[in-house]
Amino acid sequence: MATPDTDVRGHVTVTDVDLYTRMLLIRRAEERLIVACADGSLPGGVHLYIGEEAVAVGACAVMTDRDYVTSTHRGHGHFLAKGGDIDAMFAEIWGKATGICKGMGGSMHVADVSKGILGANGIVGAGFAIATGAAWGAKLAGEGRVATCFFGDGAANQGSFSESMNVSAAWELPTIFVCENNGVSEFTVTSTVTGGTLVDRARAFMPATVVDGNDVHAVRDAVGAAVERARAGGGPSYVEATTFRIRGHLEAEQHMLGGGTYRSEDDVTAWQADDKDPLPRLAARLLADGTCERAALDRIDAEVRARVEAAVAYAEASPPADPDLAPQIMFGPTA
């Protein structure tokens, strides 16, 4: 995987090929998780990000390891986009001692504090306040860091959404609210439970914009402008990325649905078309502008697939989680 270079402003410069490779890594990793979930390899469920890769990758392309992100229950994409290690993530999802959280958190809780990844979170909307607190810390430290909160349209109906936007605006904190609007709140179409529009809620507090969330450049540029403003002391921003969740709320959800449906299969198919899916869209651009030839894209795909299989092998070969660890790390040392 390419390592992003940092320019003089502290921003990450990432080439289009890097963006494509990162998005593809998330896609292939999660396609492999579909298989692992179905064959019973995993101790728990997984919530997949397939179809939304351009949001995490575009947003994280303008951040460094020193910036903070909070993630969602659908957090594999944010973890990998922010530079988390796929071996450690897969080992975590497989419940192994070598997992990034030693097998104590699992798929919904991948975190790497050393890279500013304050964790995927099983509580919908929990990231708003955590990101706001981290942004306050970033402002107090005065080192130009930002805190980005990834969240979905479902989370935006939690009260802490407006509470955290209020604090961030009132205290001019470097908080970036990135809404992944995929139209569904778990198993409920969001429009059936939502008054007004989300961007209008945000506009009451801060600069707010809506972008095509399946266009990685559009996301990168909008979040980049927000990050630049935040680093310069200009306070928080809201970026809403319109996207689509190709998979269900979680894998194996058909067992929970009892034959029922909550959205149209035609919509799912439509969003998988080459002109909607963020990966073919970027691939077409790379081919059209001469950045890559088809053979180069195929080679990237082969490398990414090999990397994912290596991570599976690492996870499978790793020792199981330590069953005695939980009582040892529940509490920190006292003074």
Next chain:
Amino acid sequence: MARTRLITAVNEALVAEMERDPTLIVFGEDVELAIMGDTRGLVERFGRDRIRNSPICEQTLTGMAVGLASAGFRVVLHLMFNNFIYTGMDAIGNQMAKLRLMTGGQMELPITVIAGYGGGNGNAAQHSDTAYPALMNLGGIQVAVPTSSADAKGLFTTAVRGRTPTFFLEPAGRGGDMGEVPDGEHLVPFGKANVLRTGTDVTLVAIGTMVRPTLTAATALAGEGVSAEVIDPRTLVPFDEDTVLASVARTGRLVVVDEARDRCSAASQIAAVVADRGFATLRAPVRRVTVPDVALPYARNAEAVLIPGPERIAAAVRSVMERQLA
């Protein structure tokens, strides 16, 4: 040594720790004016980057404490009354209490939450709970319940310097009792009970606000020829089981006094521990003296009959002195 109220001892400890550690940040509702007394004078001394009034939004305040701690700061969050933990509960129960474990130990959360607890002030039920039993069951949360000014200073200092989320619960409304406070640095370890009075006939474990009426009861009982040992656990998580069990091994009797409601109270937990680990030493049934399973009413007389006082405590002790297990 100076003689101060408990709340003033906390204030002095807070000033000392803010001087000692520039990364210590205090925030919460109305902390600048110091409505509860413990944050008085801080904004003048340290400025609004170190102590700051927050909006009224507990679910975000508790979550912000987690985020601020994640960003490398020591955090003191003032929640005013412990009933307000209910509005801030997600980040308490799901984040503070869990993230250290869930991240495999990556996330250190040096957070101290201050809140007042208990009744007796005509504040009615939404400002009078004794909420520590709920906190005790969440996982990685420590609970300190100081009763003297000296312990308040020592426990608060230990809480702030630690790396585990800790609730520091103050007796609401009265500012606590007056007492001597050691000068200079003073730390009281967690999980170490304080034996306030030695005795041979019965062990009285009294929590927080219940220490004073329990000592009054013990004095009255001494006049009746009953020698009561009084133990203040000082922290409920961690809890000093060994001191209580050793005392019960000598006295053979246990009465636990707790201002929480009876059901699943801290007293229930302590009684269960002694029944489990100290059953063979018991010579009488364990008694809990608690608030009945109702919310505290507003009217003074209606509230007063529900909160354990010296008479109820003494009556419970007399009942275990009469009862003898075969």
